Amino acid sequence: MDLFEPRLPETKLHDAFRLIRSDPGYGKVLPVIQNWATGLLDRKGESQKFIKEFQSTFNSSMWELYLNRAMSDLECNVDYSKSAPDFVVRGPGNYEFNIEAVISDQPPTTVQQKSFSEQDFKVRGALKLVGKIRDKLNLYRGFNGKKHPYSSLSHVRGRPFVIAVAPFDSNISLLQNNELINLALFGMAPPELVGPYCGKQGKIGSLLTPSGSPVEMGIFTNDSFKEISAVFFSTVGTFGKAVVESQIERLVRSTRYRMMDKDKVEPGSMLWQLGTHRFQFTNLTYLTTLRWEGGNQIGGADRLIQHSSVHRETHLDGLQVYFNPYAEIPFDRDFAWPQEVALNYFDVENGEHIQAHPDGALVSRQVYDPSPYSLQFLLESNGFLVR
Structure with a gap:
């Protein structure tokens, strides 16, 4: 039908x-x-x-x-x-x-x-x-x-x-x-x-x-x-997921979760320096990195602006699962989740949110017409251009 x-x-x-x-x-x-x-x-x-x-x-x-x-x-x-x-x-x-x-x-x-x-x-x-x-x-x-x-x-x-x-x-x-x-x-x-x-x-x-x-x-x-x-x-x-999967021409803004052990970060890496930093790689590829320290890890997010021809995203990218620790019938912890699915637990004893998110997990994404106006809006709203 x-x-x-x-x-x-x-x-x-x-x-x-x-x-x-x-x-x-x-x-x-x-x-x-x-x-x-x-x-x-x-x-x-x-x-x-x-x-x-x-x-x-x-x-x-x-x-x-x-x-x-x-x-x-x-x-x-x-x-x-x-x-x-x-x-x-x-x-x-x-x-x-x-x-x-x-x-x-x-x-x-x-x-x-x-x-x-x-x-x-x-x-x-x-x-x-x-x-x-x-x-x-x-x-x-x-x-x-x-x-x-x-x-x-x-x-x-x-x-x-x-x-x-x-x-x-x-x-x-x-x-x-x-x-x-x-x-x-x-x-x-x-x-x-x-x-x-x-x-x-x-x-x-x-x-x-x-x-x-x-x-x-x-x-x-x-x-x-x-x-x-x-x-x-x-x-x-x-x-927007269907638009991305169809590969029609669009501008894509996405945010991805980032987390890395400090000892795995290459010394002097520009992409893992603390704070907020902006990079332009091509005329249609821009990256904003947000980084902060947390114990033995560096966490944060990547905000990408890029053309749909280089944007990559699976159907399950962006899916998050939150488990209820008080559930009468708990969801099976051994369920085989694909690597792009972000899992969330709550530690009752310590009152902490435990994020079992893969590095690079998609958090949000928007699509825009591939026009100069859209590009200008994206660059201004992400700090690459000042009005």
Whole structure:
């Protein structure tokens, strides 16, 4: 079934759906997305509903399409005969678990604020993530008299329950890296980027809603969400992933996690010097390095601006997994994760976030038209040009 054959009146089609269908420049992207749907559209009675949701709401369906292809890359099979939760999964060694997908989306009538407050953006984003995770937990537990909660289903009972969440709650939500999910799940404040405490992270126990009500952060630091075994998270499992995989011409800005033992860093290495440094390699390749010390390691991030012809990214790049240490049914620690997947644990005894991230793990990525205007914007916003 063709995802891109309109099933709704023009007025009900999502702006993004209309754009990618009408722009010939996206011609190579459409078959990539269609391929992501393999198997997903075979569900009896569900395929038409899914296509209509894809065409009318777009973001939530794109996230499910991304996850569907990700299951294949994780060498997992999905039982499409089950309509709920979203993915009934059998992995290597017949390991079975369930995934419920959700996004923190914005209502269609939302008007973006003209003035931007980074603090308001972060508070609102973290509150949205916790709220959406709680909504799905309520589906599992049974809420407001729901007759068949997920926990009552035979293919769910006794198996890990995973919530896969992605942020789409504002026009810039995909720029949040992993800071807000770290706050929501482990109560970790964003790291200090300058000064003597560069790289250090504080802790935040709660945030206030606009009405003044406190909402708990760090929901995986106690047993209040014990039914959730793990959370899958990504800011790059989006339409931009399909654009990159199609290899159409674009400018790409990406951020990658970096970590190296000090004794493995080549003496005098320019790329591992502490602080913030900028490099230009070609007319379309720019790198900003952020580095700080932490014990016997140097950590930080690389921010790259480059042409899509040299940008490299797998489908699983950017996928992060957060394990709940209080889970009633823990996710198997011996699951064979591909090397590009970033794993996150919480040390209950020491109250610490343990990041088992591969050096070079993708944290965020955005794509731009390959125009002089876009390049100028990217160079200015990343400190290579001064207005």
